[in-house]
Amino acid sequence: MEPDLFTAAAEERQEKDPAGSPLAVRMRPRTLDEVMGQQHLLKPGSPLRRLVGEGGGGPAGASSVILWGPPGIGKTTLAYVVSKATDKRFVELSAITAGVKEVRAVIDGARRASGGYGKETVLFLDEIHRFSKAQQDSLLPAVENRWVTLIAATTENPYFSVISPLLSRSLLLTLEPLTDDDLRDLLKRALTEERGLGGAVTLPEDAEAHLLRLAGGDARRALTALEAAAGAALDKGEAEITLATLEETVDRAAVKYDRDGDQHYDVASALIKSIRGSDVDAALHYLARMIEAGEDPRFIARRLMISASEDIGLADPNALPIAVAAAQAVAMIGFPEAALTLSHATIALALAPKSNAATTAISAAQADVRNGLAGPVPPHLRDGHYKGAAKLGHAQGYVYPHDVPGGIAAQQYAPDAVHGKRYYTPTRYGAEARYADVVEKVRERLRGEG
Structure with a gap:
């Protein structure tokens, strides 16, 4: 049986028995005007409006659409709305479970439907980045010949995950995360x-705030949790979804954390101070509070990168690369998997040997500069590559360190105003102990004492 027949049957059941469908399905927008958020795509005359025939028809040359954005913000919904607005059959496949065979079956069915009773088909392909190059190539004939209107969804950058021939034939629409106001509406x-729910239950502010935190910008997650909590409240004979009922339903305690208030900064500060104090368990607690409160994972990752230099530095040279790698991974994968990456980095930083020598060194150097201790660059260090530099004495007398045994030349580098100043005072912790030994020997050689 063709996949589109299953889809048609599901739609028919939903229309006959809407109450039997999940809340997230029942609340699915039926027109573009009902779509939440994405106002940048819904303006009059926008490509999306033209695609459904509003204001002059579809955009010239676009035979497919690629929807790019995080999970739960309406990519499937937009594809469904487009099919309804253009009176086309809607067939949904996932690149996780489908292959070339399933895609060809849909395309063959679309060609028969078009030739048999003039009904065009919208093929919605979710997670297209999961398809290999060869699998994506198999879509090209159908797109080029307009046998189907392909609407593909991806959570990854399509310029890296979608083949160029398909991308060049597509209208690329970037979807933005839903805001709390969008989800509240x-x-x-x-x-x-x-x-x-037809007014069967109400949702007080504290429960609503917790539900928004749980949703994390995901409309599907918000509606699923709301439906479960409403069912639990009605089973108790209650007409209000209390915070306690919501917590019981989702099996998660409400987090005492305000993303926009003082606690946002208090918890972030506590995380960094726990890492600085090497209390890995406390650090993980505060990390969990930030995650559960719906904190932006990129904010957490930035704080970890700062901590790696501010509190660890050269005591563990691997700390900063770990934090940077975590930030890059978080930007690519997002929640919920990003929690694992942030945990990895937090544990590594909390258990690393600590040194603030890099912090105090640059602070002392900046203080001297602000206080006017700068002075001219010594003549032998100045640029000597331009005509007339030698006459000015620039670069004259400079000793090339690579020509000296040991690679350290006894000469002055700092301006006179700060010559002899010591900004970097290494600790004896972790790998920095090696730098503590090296720096003194280097300073002796620079003074010509070694």
């Missing part, structure tokens, strides 16, 4: 509209 509609 969606919850209100789900609570009051007949196709939703």
